[in-house]
Amino acid sequence: MAERGSQETRQRRSARVAHLARRELAAWLTLIAIIAVAFAVTAFFVGRYRSKRAALAREWYARGLAALQSGRAPAAEAAFRNALAYQPGSFDATFALAQSLAAEHRLAEAQSYFLALWQEAPQSGPVNINLARLAASQNRTQDVIRYYHNAIFGLWSAQGAEQSLRARHELISYLLDHGQENQADSELLAEIQSLPPTAAAHLEAGRQFLAAGDPTHALAQFREVLRRDPDNGGALAGAGEAAYQQGSYGLAHRYLARAAVRLPGDPAVAQRLATVAAVLDADPLAYHLSRAERRSRIRRDLATAQARLAACAARLQSTNSQPSPLAPLLARSQALTGAGLRRLWRDPNAIPNVLSFVFAVEEQTARSCGPPTGDDLALLLLAHARELTSP
Amino acid sequence: MSTSSAAAASRLAPAWPSRLARRLAAKREERLFLFLAILIGILAGLAVVCFRVTIEWLRIDVLGSSITPAPLRLLWAPAAVGLVIAALLFFCFPGAGGSGVNQTKAALYIFDGHIPFSTVVGKFLTAALAIGSGQSLGPEDPSLQVGAGLASLVGRKLRLSRARLRLLAPLGAAAGLAAAFNAPIAAVLFVIEEVVGQWSVGILGAVVLSAVSSTVVARWFLGGEPLFRVPEFELRNPLELAAYVVLGVIGGFASLLFVKLVAWLRPRAHALPRRAQFFLPAGAGLLVGLIGMRYPQVMGAGYEFVDQALHAHFLWTTLAILAALKLLATTISFTSGTPGGMFAPTLVIGAMVGGAVGGFEHHFFPRVAAASGAYALVGMGTTFAGILRAPLTSVFMIIEVSGSYTVVLPLLISNLIAYFISRTWQPIAIFDLLTRQDGLDLPSMEERREEEVLHVEDAMKPMTDPIARPSDRIADALAAAGDRAFLLIEGPDGNWSGALASRLQELARQGEGGRTLAEAGAGHPLPVLHPDEPLEMFLREAGDAPLLPVVHRADGRLLGIVSLADLLTTYRGADIGGA
CATH class of the missing domain: 1.25.40.10 (Tetratricopeptide repeat domain)
Structure with missing residues (x-):
């Protein structure tokens, strides 16, 4: 009798344990389901919000x-x-x-x-x-x-x-x-x-x-x-x-x-x-020039250079007490006037010598008195061109 | 785990050897608790994601989509929303006011971890409305309470025991804070430092799991970027540390000013008639809106402007003005009783103060101080330590939210100075202050941290009584003991036992006086104590013994004894925790 009672008690206890276990399992499953739903709702909500932000x-x-x-x-x-x-x-x-x-x-x-x-x-x-x-x-x-x-x-x-x-x-x-x-x-x-x-x-x-x-x-x-x-x-x-x-x-x-x-x-x-x-x-060295024309151009170039030299020397003299860098050129210029010039034309190297003087004058005066203009500029450019083409 | 599972385990127990059944049940509970911590973390993370999105959505709808709202709208919108918040607080969710940290502590220490679900809903709605409408408050503290509230709800639905329910609130709190900050380490530290108050292995693992799982959820939805983009930081020379000392001092006094203002203004606001209190959130909204018309940077949480301060997009003079106005706006919003937190405003004030100090130093001492961005970063930690008085959290939080470790040295210096200044002139930390103003008696975590812990060596006395050997005869031992009630016996292997004199006398009367103590089994084994152990160990270990031996850890030699009387005398004589 007592054994039967004890068995019933055990059965009741087992049933109670099973009931409690089922209830606990249900509670856990419900919690997990709620989280899954919450996840989906959050994803939807965040998705809408992201779209709004993007817009x-x-x-x-x-x-x-x-x-x-x-x-x-x-x-x-x-x-x-x-x-x-x-x-x-x-x-x-x-x-x-x-x-x-x-x-x-x-x-x-x-x-x-x-x-x-x-x-x-x-x-x-x-x-x-x-x-x-x-x-x-x-x-x-x-x-x-x-x-x-x-x-x-x-x-x-x-x-x-x-x-x-x-x-x-x-x-x-x-x-x-x-x-x-x-x-x-x-x-x-x-x-x-x-x-x-x-x-x-x-x-x-x-x-x-x-x-x-x-x-x-x-x-x-x-x-x-x-x-x-x-x-x-x-x-x-x-x-x-x-x-x-x-x-x-x-x-x-x-x-x-x-x-x-x-x-x-x-x-x-x-x-x-x-x-x-x-x-x-x-340019006195251009190919197509006659002898007379060439001489004429050289004379003109020389006169231009001498005028530029004289003007530059006068300017330097008035502003500077130092020895003039133009002195050697002025001496040469002096030699290329009157009889000296006439003597020079008899020299076969007259043209190169005169041109050398003209170009030297233009280059030096450009350095001492600033960039030239007009014919002086043309002579200076010719001087540079000769430098470029000379060996 | 749950009461039902525990009951089931105990009901099954008779079929098993009882000890094994109990052990298995305990292990199963532990595992289930950790699993529950993860689920709570996920749930709290989802709630915080929705909370943050709701705040942003409301901000767009209330203030417009421009980050600098239209002035006219600022005049009416925050005030109008303030009225809605007041209506919700007065008629629907009376428990949803305040920041959330103290409410969570109250739930933990007063209401057995019970936080009503209506409070969670109310906090979610009212705090979102408040921050979304531009009140100078942050989402972190409400997130903490929402997380704790959800954890409490889950615990109640699972019919957990009261003890487990109390443990769940910190789990949810940590999860909520971690998701809000995207900073799990700082969240765990804050909850341990400010809510739980002690490091306990039992709760630490679960708190960490819930914080990590909520952070993962938040990052899943909102991205894993740190809260702020931090410019490269480099300490130019050791002299620059002096510049951070200056920041610590100024940050400390700024923190002090904020706490003093809150301490002064809040009770006055609470003392107003109830009808007047109804209009406080609206009034705060109006004032903050007025400030926002000229300086919109002070409105809302303000993190976007922290980013600009970090990248030196403001002049130092502008930053100084912004720091002052943010401090004022936060004081107004917070003391009006509008729901919302102090974390974000604290960080924003710190960034502005730091940026202003750094900008000033860089302007006048360019060789010493680097660009102001690094100072803004350190400034955030400085005011966090000075206002919220959680020094450890302040350091780790800055490291975590910025993703920068190079800033540690100046951060430590500046934080400690600010913490020291705040403590010196404001002995009660702000959370404790708010608690006391609310008439609650919650434990102060700062006071707890500073409680003097008594050790065995404080109560230990030198051993002057004779010590018996197990080989001594009972009669000889009795003679040596004289009129002493207890005899200490030193065993051959350094183990100790004790015998009551009355027991020896009884053995002697039975004619066993000639036998040795060992033969008669007269001694009872005694546990030993070490000098560095907490004094309370005596109570745990002593059992019925009137005294315990204190031995050296290295060689086991006897250093002295501690008795119950010594322990009581020591506790009575000590000044513990300012008692």
């Missing part, structure tokens, strides 16, 4: 771009900051914000944003070109060159070749503005490898070569333009200038004469043409 970011970004394009940089800045608040770390919005800060001349802030973008994408062409422009505005030449080079070889989302070329062009302009002609010339030599086949591109390259002091490559570029557009006034003027800088005054005259026709109102062309004409007119 707001787009809206503010568009507003910022519109403001930036219409020149309202402060409004653009505020709009881009809002866009960034809804899409933190957005490359485009950060880039645009930095651009608007730069437009507001808040260069340090703009630079910090561009540098943050550079950390993220050091190969980005747009970021590098903007950093280069900021560095250029602060005259940090090393950074300018580094960032422009990064931009030239960087990644561009569209029109990569054109953007790259533009970056190099800006770099060349910067170098030319800062007196670094040699480096600019080497950049130009690299640039012409990738120039687009247009007259405008070659014309610009030719001008930059001229500014870099490389008339040879400049002339080649202008000729490239003229091959495509033979009547291009700019190219004719540039070619004339390049030939002039090379000392090829005949060639320069031909280009400049054509340029003067195409660009009748251009005073620089007219002035250069006049100078070149004067040089050609003063």
Whole structure:
């Protein structure tokens, strides 16, 4: 009897334990189910919120771009900051914000944003070109060159070749503005490898070569333009200038004469043409001259040089008590007057000797009394041309 | 684990050897508790994600989508929302006011871990409305309470024991805070430092698990980026540490000013008639809105502007103005009884103070001080240590939210100085102050940390009584003991036992006086104490023994004894915890 009672008690206890275990399991399963539902609800809620943020970011970004394009940089800045608040770390919005800060001349802030973008994408062409422009505005030449080079070889989302070329062009302009002609010339030599086949591109390259002091490559570029557009006034003027800088005054005259026709109102062309004409007119060694004409030119050149020497000596004497550097030339000049000059013409080396004196006078007076003009300038150019062509 | 499972285990126990059954049941409970900690972490993490998203959504709807709201809207929107908050607090959720930290502590120490679900809902709604409408309050403390409340709800639904329910609140609190800050280590430390008050192996594992799981959930939904993007930090030269000392001093006094203002203003606000109190959140909203018309940076939690301060986007003069205005706005919002936390404003004030001090130093001493960003970062920790008085949390939190470890040295210096200044001129920490103003008697964790712990060596006396050997005859031992009631016996292997004189006398009367103490089994083994152990170890170990031997840890030689009388005398004589 007692054993039966004990068995019943045990059965009741087992049933109770099973009931408790089922209830506990149900409670756990309910908890897990609630968490799963909460997870789904949260995911939906967060998804909606993200969509809203993305829409707001787009809206503010568009507003910022519109403001930036219409020149309202402060409004653009505020709009881009809002866009960034809804899409933190957005490359485009950060880039645009930095651009608007730069437009507001808040260069340090703009630079910090561009540098943050550079950390993220050091190969980005747009970021590098903007950093280069900021560095250029602060005259940090090393950074300018580094960032422009990064931009030239960087990644561009569209029109990569054109953007790259533009970056190099800006770099060349910067170098030319800062007196670094040699480096600019080497950049130009690299640039012409990738120039687009247009007259405008070659014309610009030719001008930059001229500014870099490389008339040879400049002339080649202008000729490239003229091959495509033979009547291009700019190219004719540039070619004339390049030939002039090379000392090829005949060639320069031909280009400049054509340029003067195409660009009748251009005073620089007219002035250069006049100078070149004067040089050609003063040159006693030109091939086509008769003996009389050659002598006539030499006489005229000598007279011009002597007048310049006398004027310069008088100027120096009035301003300076030091021994004049013109004294030896004045002595020689004295010897080339009257009987001395007549004796000289009997000498077979008369022409070279007179010319040597004329050129020496023009060079020395240019050093002592400043750059010459008119016929003296023509004689000085002839002197330089002879230096260039003499062995 | 639960009462039901424990009951089931105990009911099954008769079929098993009882000790094994108890052990297995205990292990199962432990495992289930850890699993529950993970589930609570996930639940709290989900709630905090929704809370943060709700705040942002409300901000957009209430103040507009621009981060610099339209001035006209600032005039009416925060005040109008303040009225809604007051209505909710007065008529629907009266328990949802305040920051949340003290309410969680009250739940833990007064209400056996019970936090009503209505309080959780109320806190969620009212704090989201308050922060979303631009009140200068933070989401972290409410997140802590929401997490604790959800944990409490789960515990109640699972019918956990009262003891387990009390353990669950800190789990939820840590989970809520970790998800809000995206900083599990700081959350665990804060809950241990400020809520639980002691390191206990039993709870630490579960707290860590819940904090980590909630952080994972928060990162899943909101991304794993640190709260702030921190600029590169580099200590230029050792002299720069002096600059951080200056920051510590200024940050300390700024913290002091904030706590004093809250301490002065809050009771006055609470003393107003109930009808007037109804309009306090609206009034606070109006004032903060007015400040926000010129300086929108002081509104809301303000984390986006901390980022700008870290990257030196403000002049130091602007930062100084912002620090002062944020301090004022937070005081107004907080003392008005509007639900919301102090964590975020504390950090923002710190960033502005740090940035201003750093900017000033960099401007006037550029060779000594680096850019102001690093100072803004250290400033956050400084005011956290100075205002909230959780020094350990302040250091780890800055490291965690910034992801930068190089800042530790200046952070330690600056935090400790601010903590010291705040403690010197404001002996009661802000959470304890709020508790006392609310008429509650909760344990002060700062006081607890500073309680003097008595050690065995404080009560130990030199052994002057004779010591018997197990080989001594009972009669000889009795003679040596004289009129002493207890005889200490030193065994051959350095083990100790003791015998009551009355027991020896009884053995002697039975004619066993000629036998040795060992033969008669007269001694009872005694545990030994070491001088460095807490004095309370005596009570745990002594059992019926009137005294215990104190021995050297290295060679086991006897250094002295401690008796119950010595222990009581020592406790009565000690000045413990300022008692």
